[in-house]
Structures are given as structure tokens and as C-alpha cells.
Amino acid sequence: MSDGLYKIGEVASVLGTSVRTIRYYEEESLISPIRTGKGTRLYSASHLQRLKAILHLTRNGFALETIGNIASIREQCATGSESSRRLSRLFDETLAGLERQIQALAALKQEMQSAREIILTCRDCQRPPSTQGCPDCLVRQRRDEIPLLNLVWDEGIAPTS
Numbered sequence: 001m002s003d004g005l006y007k008i009g010e011v012a013s014v015l016g017t018s019v020r021t022i023r024y025y026e027e028e029s030l031i032s033p034i035r036t037g038k039g040t041r042l043y044s045a046s047h048l049q050r051l052k053a054i055l056h057l058t059r060n061g062f063a064l065e066t067i068g069n070i071a072s073i074r075e076q077c078a079t080g081s082e083s084s085r086r087l088s089r090l091f092d093e094t095l096a097g098l099e100r101q102i103q104a105l106a107a108l109k110q111e112m113q114s115a116r117e118i119i120l121t122c123r124d125c126q127r128p129p130s131t132q133g134c135p136d137c138l139v140r141q142r143r144d145e146i147p148l149l150n151l152v153w154d155e156g157i158a159p160t161s
Contacts, residue, residue, distance in 0.1 A: 005034065005042040015051055022051065028064050030054055030071055061101075066094065115148040129153075 012019045025031050026041075031050055033041040043051070050071075057067050069090060077083035118138050127134040134140070143149045 005044055006048065008033070008041045008043070011043045011048060011051065014048065015055060017051075017055055021055075025051070025054055025064075028068060030064065030068055066090075111146055111148050114146050115152070118142050118146065118149065119152065 006014070008019050008022055012022055015022075022031070026033065031047060031054070033043050033047060035041060054067055054071075057070075058064070070087070073086045073090065074083045077086060121138050122129070125134065125137075127137075129137070129139075131140065137153070139149050139153045143153060
């Protein structure tokens, strides 16, 4: 680090990411580093804060397109009022999408908990885990009700290695 500026490798190390990821964000116009006369990328504390925000969102499943939209709205607007309206609308849409994801994940969590409970009933079973070995298995019986069990119990469609 010199003069409060960081080279790309230092930034990657500080943020726990790769140089390639930072370059990709630059390619996607999410960040614009300072360039020396010889082309070395340099990053200020403000760049690091922006990269932290980008990484935070990407690590939580946000698409780069959404991040790019958030990052570019203010500079596209003529007034703070217009910027506020557009960002507010985008955040409302994003929040609605997050709520849908939260509900879907809650349903998946419940399904996985139910599947786990059923699988635990097999804990002391000494029979072969197959249609012939255990025709009355609770895992088999509950497959229609708990779709995840279809990965545990199949009717002869074994995965290949």
C-alpha cells in the first residue's frame, strides 16, 4: 500500500476474494480502479467499501445485473428525487423477491426436517434399503408427500459414478 492506495492483490487479500473476481467486477463496470501510467490498478478506501458491498450482495445470491442496476441508478438520474424514486422502486422489487426466496427456503427447510425425521426411523433397521428388502419402509411410503425423499429412495434408478 502506498499513499492510501492498494494494489489488486492486496485488495483481494483484504476482502477474502480473488484477483480474478475483482477484475471481473471491473469488466462488468461495477468498479473503476485508478490506473497508473503503466496500467497498474490501484484502489482507494472508497473502492474497498464499494467492493465489500458488491461481495456482500453476491455472496448472498444477488445477480450482478441487480447489483449493477443499484450501482448505476444515481449517476443516470438528473435529480436526487428521480434517483430516490428509481432506487426505491428497485429496492421494493428486490425486497419482494427476497421475501419469495425466504418463503421458498422456509418451505424447503420444513421439507428437509420432515425428511430427516422419516430417515431417522431407519436408524436401527437391518434390512436392505430397497423395494425388495424393505417393502413397507416409511421412506418409500412418504415419497409423494415429501419430494426430497425421492432422492433417498428410488425405484431402481441409481446414479452412475
